Amino acid sequence: MSEFINNREKRQEKLKMLIKKLHDGASVEDVKSEFDTLTTGISAVEITEMEQALVNEGMPVEEIQRLCDVHAAVFKGSIEDIHKEDSISFEGFDEGHPVHTFKKENRKIESVLEEVLNYLSEYTADPTQVKLDKLKFSLIKLSTIDFHYKRKENLLFPYMEKYNITAPPQVMWGVDDEIRADLKKAIELVSLEMKEIPKINEVTRKAVASIGEMIFKEEEIMFPMVLEKFSQSEWIEIEKASAEIGYTLLPVVKRWLPKVTNIETHSKEVVVNTVVTSTDVTNTDEDIVINRIKKDSQTLIPFDAGSLTSMEVNAILNTIPFDMTFVDANDRVKYFTQGKERVFDRPITIIGREVKHCHPPKSVHIVEKIVEDLKSGKKEHEDFWIKMGEQFVYIRYFAVRNKSGEFLGTLEITQNIKPIIELEGEKRLMSN
Structure with missing residues (x-):
């Protein structure tokens, strides 16, 4: 086992050296001739580990991105040879x-x-x-x-x-x-x-x-x-x-709804995974889940002025005419509203994701600077406005702090303000 690990690590180091040669200006053909000696056992996973190692060692993602097409040209032949027999169907x-x-x-x-x-x-x-x-x-x-x-x-x-x-x-x-x-x-x-x-x-x-x-x-x-x-x-x-x-060039996509039978149990609470049929859960388990949901939706949450149930809070936040996304103090997406009019894609999969990974590499440094300034207290908010097709989008970032001034996270508010800036005159009567 140790010999296998050592060989893998050596090959990994040699692969990284080849990528660095490309980075330093070597031609694709020069590198490919060297790469041919390392084709035994090459897998997609090793290429991924190599790129990850380069990033971990400090090579900017932009540099690896610049070489990305060269990587493909170099590795393509060897990977295809391996996948002819071994690929997942x-x-x-x-x-x-x-x-x-x-x-x-x-x-x-x-x-x-x-x-x-x-x-x-x-x-x-x-x-x-x-x-x-x-x-x-x-x-x-x-x-x-x-x-x-x-x-x-x-x-x-x-x-x-x-x-x-x-x-x-x-x-x-x-x-x-x-x-x-x-x-x-x-x-x-x-x-x-x-x-x-x-x-x-x-x-x-x-x-x-x-x-x-x-x-x-x-x-x-x-x-x-x-x-x-x-x-x-x-x-x-x-x-x-x-x-x-949405999809590309596919007018209709069939739904995929496999049967899921696994249930995760946490102490006395039962959490049922996404798609579960009635035969997958016992009556007792169903009762626990249903009763828990009912109890949570009726519990009052106190605010500085009044109190609301979680159901009311959720409905109110999803009714407001703009998108809100909250990133916690650890820079992870914790919540976003789900109103009818959405400016940017906000799939549920971003919950728990580091905010820097939610943006294209070319704009990550801007996001990190915004969060840094809000955290440090240098700024309390930062505003941007951009044209997106027919929309005029106003994007605002706010530092969220408790009464003691402790930083709790960043709130992003996004709204298409084109209908607002086009308002003229006055409106004093109700619409028909």
Whole structure:
């Protein structure tokens, strides 16, 4: 066993050295020739451990992100050879399972990638308006990949972090954002009155190549990793939250509702996992759960002015016309409202997640600075306002303190204020 661990550690060190060579400017071919001597036993897990080790040693995530496509080019051949015999059969999953849905989307995405390249070649050879319109329509279809990436970032990444897999999600999120930006740029270029055909060709092909590499990374690296780690109840939570975010190029997605029989018992309280049929729990257990819920919803919670039941508090907070998210003093998401009008995605899976992992790598430093200033007392609030399509979004961060001044956490309030700033005159009568 010790010999196996030593060999693994040595290989890990050599792999890190190769990545550092790439970082220092070595060519892909130079590194690949060295890598060929280390192909025995290479797995997706080892690549992940290598990236995590580099981050732990202080290499910025942005540096690893910059090398991400090079990693894929170097490792792709060896991983594919191994997975020919040893890969997990994704096709064996029931329809509606999150992995099944992600893969189904990837097949649709691949067909659109092929369509984009065909229309691009036709347009660059003969730049007519009809061919340009076809290219633009295909790019717009492809831009719906945002839903695929949002589900990955907001539903899979929180559970990966739970299992201490933090570096790969950060790197992948950064690349996702680059793909989004390239697609947006490509659509802008084909919409300009003066068409820059070489630039359209360059940006579009870059986006297509990056998306293809991302599909490879998801299916050969990320999915095997998470299938090994996630429990069935976690997959159920992911599936439940998926529809709220949406899907890419799939008009209908079948619900996946497996039977869950496990019950977690904590002292005298019984907590039933997400999907449980009546045959899974005894009458006594059901009574305990139901009575506990009734009792909690009727207990009065005292406030500085008056008292409310937990049911009333929940209903009030979900009625207010803006989103609120509370991050505790340990920088973990503890609560968010669930009103009818949502500005940003807030799936239940972010509860307990470190706030820095809830944002793309390019904006993490801003979030950390905001929290640092609020904690220290340098600021009591920080405000931002941005245009998002038809919305004008006002984002405010407040330090939450008790009466003694102790910092309890950060409150984020987000609201589309466009209807407010467009108000004119006065309104003194009730609407009909």
